[in-house]
Amino acid sequence: MIKTLFLAGLVAVAGCAPETQFMRTFNSEAGSEIDEGGFGNPTMNNIQLQTGQKSFAIDLSNRFASEVPSTVNFAFNSAQLDGTAQAALRRQADWIRQFPEVRFRVYGHTDLVGNQSYNKSLGLRRANAVVSFLSAQGISRSRLEALVSYGETQPLVVTAQPELRNRRTVTEVSGFVQSHPQVLNGKYAAIIFRDYVASAGETTSVTGTQ
Template identity: 65%
Template sequence: MQRERPALRFGLILAAALALAGCTSDREAGADYEGGGFGNATMNNTLMMSGERNIAISLTKKFAADVQNTVNFAFNSAALDGQAQDILRRQADWIKQFPEVRFRVYGHTDLVGSDAYNKALGLRRAQAVVAFLTAQGISRARLEAVVSFGKTQPLVYTQAPNEQNRRTVTEVSGLMARSPQLLNGKYAEVIFREYVSGATQIPTNQVSNQNSAGVGMSGSGN
């Protein structure tokens, strides 16, 4: 029998990941361009050669579809309000389901103020998110870096203060170094873990009733 080609296997795995991502709900303009570029050119080339970058992109889309990947901040603040903390708790719950995956937090600001000040403010916001996720039990080793874009990537281009621009974005950046090879069948196990764990469990008493009914039926028939 002809062996299945690795490229075909990877295509099937990636297609499964994208299918699980599904259709996202209505999101603000520019949300699909939130990607941080997955690092510098050297790292980008390495991820492309290994196929890890495609996996990071597909999981980033799934993450954004399952939970809100963005939190917003008050003007000139890096403090996390109650709504931001609720979002980050949901992010942490999702992250815990994928222990093989690394994440990165990108900080942004609105267009008010100098470039240098906003870059520092964006970094403080990203650091605040990382600190909160770490407090929820996420290993700091999995939050590999925090990056600040300052005011260089606004969602809404306005010189006035704008809450949508004052944000952090959490994204998948790659897989942990100890993760198995991508084409040895283990990656599909990671992708479908959430599906399996989310299956509805039949209550014990219902199972007992079904078994009793089955015994009675088998005893009365020919």
């Protein structure tokens, strides 16, 4: 009698217990067992790009800043590119060549020493120096648009003293070349494949002068 009651209790508990992993897999759509929460994300990403819900330019700009040094620094009251700056710009040029449909903008900055009018001019000279160097690496000037100088108005470190970190240019993705609309047409896979193939080869740079 006790054994019968015990077995009946087990049946009752089993009936109330959640379904097993096997049953969930058996009763679900194919592929759901390997879904970690991102199932369908590639399709969603493509739709968002084509409908303007997601800015590919922002994503690509973030990737650029994370994979290469987007900032170079300058000596006091100078727009000359030293060896460290040139090495950083060669890495920028190598990255930019992978994306011929993308345009870039160079922003010039200064520290807070000197008057604002002079510093705005100095920031522009620094931006021009970067563009000239990138052009010498084989990057078309038509893709390096709208040089901007913020002068002393956007310091990283607020100090009236000379500050290397404030004397800089910043290169950012600004948009797309009109004759290369493939990203906006949702053909991102073509870019990924091109990037993958390029990464297998040896990276070379064209040595240029300022």
